Amino acid sequence: MEGAIGRDLAHALRTGPFSAVLHLAIEDRGVRLDELQERLAAEGVHVSLTTLSHWRRGRSRPERPDSLRAVRLLEGILALPEGSLTVQLGPRRPRGRWLGRPPGTIEIDRLFTDGTSVTKMLGDLDRWMYHELTRLSLHDLYRVGPHREEVGLAVRQVLRANIDRVSRTVAIFASDDPAAHVTVLAVRNCRLGRVRTEEATGLVAAEIIFDRMLAQGETVVLEYEYRSTSRQPPPTRHYYRGFAVPVVEYVMQVQFDAAAVPARCHRFERRALEAPEQGVGEAWIGSTGGAHLIASDVPPGIVGMRWEWE
Template sequence: MELLAALQERGLQVSHSTLSSWRTGRRRPDAFRSLQTLSALEEVLGLEAGALTAHIVGRSPRIGSVPRQADVDPVDAELLAALPASPLENIRLLSLREEIFVDEALCISRIDTMVVLQCVKDGLDSFAVTRRSPHAADSSPVIEVHYGGSLLASHRHSGRLGTGYAIELSRRLSVGQTAVVALRTIFPADYPAQRSHVTRAWSSIRELVNVFHFANAPEWIEEVERSGSRARSRDSSPGPAGSLLQMKSKFGPGTISTRWGRLDD
């Protein structure tokens, strides 16, 4: 009961039966919905980071084939080539959750990211994150790694169209092992205004969740989903709490582009 109370103090509601079933092995934690609970349990129990979250396997324990990789555009290709990160083909994304915070001027101020990675080939000790700019930028976003790793290196695009970051994992993964990483991207005041967000899936992502938090509700929102030669668009609107939720299962390779604004823009 003390364990449940400690989790509740951290804003996590978990039943005694759920914890018991995890302990006995009758059930296994879900890759996305349980990772915050497992991270908190590591803290409460005084365990090393990854002691519990490393065993998340998503909805299937099978490794399967190496994920198919999409072609990478020239900007990302330059950034990836310059970073000391493990190859894309070594990685499967089990879960990706991003919370995008949009300020009163309708510009992105920060992005909070939580990702569950699985090693599918050779070994995995780092991975790359890229942040693209709408046009040439004189500054770069700041990356803070809050859990599961540390910032290893960064590289600015030669045309100032983005910055790439290599994130070193807290421990090296072997084939089949998983890791959870939480990071925050902060956009400085002099960074080009961003009234759009693009999720680029270089390979299939099992669970993808984007949550947009608008300080001021935009008057229009457009979502465009592209996969291969197919494209699908739709108009959306924020919910009553000023948020927009996107959820996809087994998405990619492809992109989800979201842009917003006012009618007089």
Template sequence: MTSSSPPGPSMPDPLARPSMFAERFAEALSRSHRSMSWLQHRLVSSGYRVSLSTLSYWRSGRRQPEHQESLEALGEVERLLALDPGFLRDAIGPPRRPGPPTPTIAFDDLIARPDPLVEEALSRLGLGDWTTHFTELSSHVIVEVDEHGSERAVTIRAVLRGRSPHAQRYPFFLFAGETMHGPVEFLPQTGCRVGREIKDHAQGLFVAEVILDKALGPGDTAFIEVSVILAPQRFSGYQQFVARRIAELVIMVQFHPDRLPVSIHSFQHADGHSSTLPYDRAAGTSAHLVLRAFGPGTAGLTWTWSEG
């Protein structure tokens, strides 16, 4: 599960019909009876930095592996899905972006090249230029996992600073990277209300217009809190997208005492560097990550459940 205030405007990649690679990948994933969440977690556990959104792009044909980091991960994907070596890699077509090769980026493609679905949703809400109106100073995220291992709620508390007169409408989104079943509800808690919403269960994309209680002027600040209530669906990690450098990012996952993971790892991707660290289980029923002066990039926590 991923969440963020969305990235700033950029040019979307051209849409294309599903490639041979996308068709092979989608078919192999379906035959394996495994979810993309499972695959992404296994990749992270093996040291490969591939996000749910990237896997979703590969499956749909909106992206294909091109950077060296992605190509290296592809061999592990083939192994995890019990495919012959080269089955997926041999199906990759020519690069879709003209010009010289793009340098490997150290954070998720959703930040560098926002998905057309995200850009369309922001445009429909009239929020495509949100970065000219706000700076996010801090973001504290609380993820609640129930006794069945399902992420049931995500609460984000953010401090915003105005950058222009009358800044009042702020976007918020969740991106699951796969089909979401059941209702998803945005609940304003403090300092705001929720306006228009776009909910695309098939793509796992949910965008809300958050309206501050009071419009901000340049330099003014506001504290807001929004919760998202989710239908039961099991994931094995949470990551936060940060479109611009943020003074403080805190991510905390609260597990049910009757359903604790067997291992937890924290990870971060920013400034051309990546790191993954094991988390001390002695911390009890929760795990957290604190980052200062972070971004743009992605950061989060992943966990492993027992097979029983």
């Protein structure tokens, strides 16, 4: 068995979840589940084909001592780095509805201003699990109007299902103006589900329902928008995207109206909203009033731009 690791598997080893790593390792090594079962049995660990299939598809995960021993053996059988499968499991998850965080993620409330409870808002929506989808690509286009006001955000996402029967994701937006009226629009390959708002903070959480149910390994390209209207909008001075889970590629564009092009613009990163800025650098504004940044293999945290008119 070759020890080389393919690109998709290498990425999954960095970002998880467990089911994706196991599935891609099996595909990469070209082995069958019954072969894995036989190899495990030869080491004195007996795991049913159904259980192996459920681990691979994300329908269950190893938790019992014998199951964890099987995972450690699978690392050797599949020629994976020692501990690379085990680390994906993290702490034992609670029973029932699960909004817990697997390894390599961040508590989502740390990405928003104090006083918000995104976790609570998500709990009011349909079940949402960090591990169901891999974020392959995310493209934001943030628009600033002629009075330096926030106009809206257009989003394009490419997602891959890590388990069968995935039908939706959750989109979260925090307006610069808590008094603004924010409308969420499904543009392409999706429709809008339930929407929850937090008037005190301008936070909006919405279900984005795919135009078809995804099986494991299938992808979807989503496009949706937020439009912000306000009677007396304050000037917007930054836009940032918070990542609770990793994303393979992120592109941010900020488009300024010709009457509101700032004097300078900078990109920045943070591990959490209140953490210090890192990776600060100038973001050039083109002759048509646009600035952009591109980031690859983005870890959980914040990527953003800020600007000044004076």
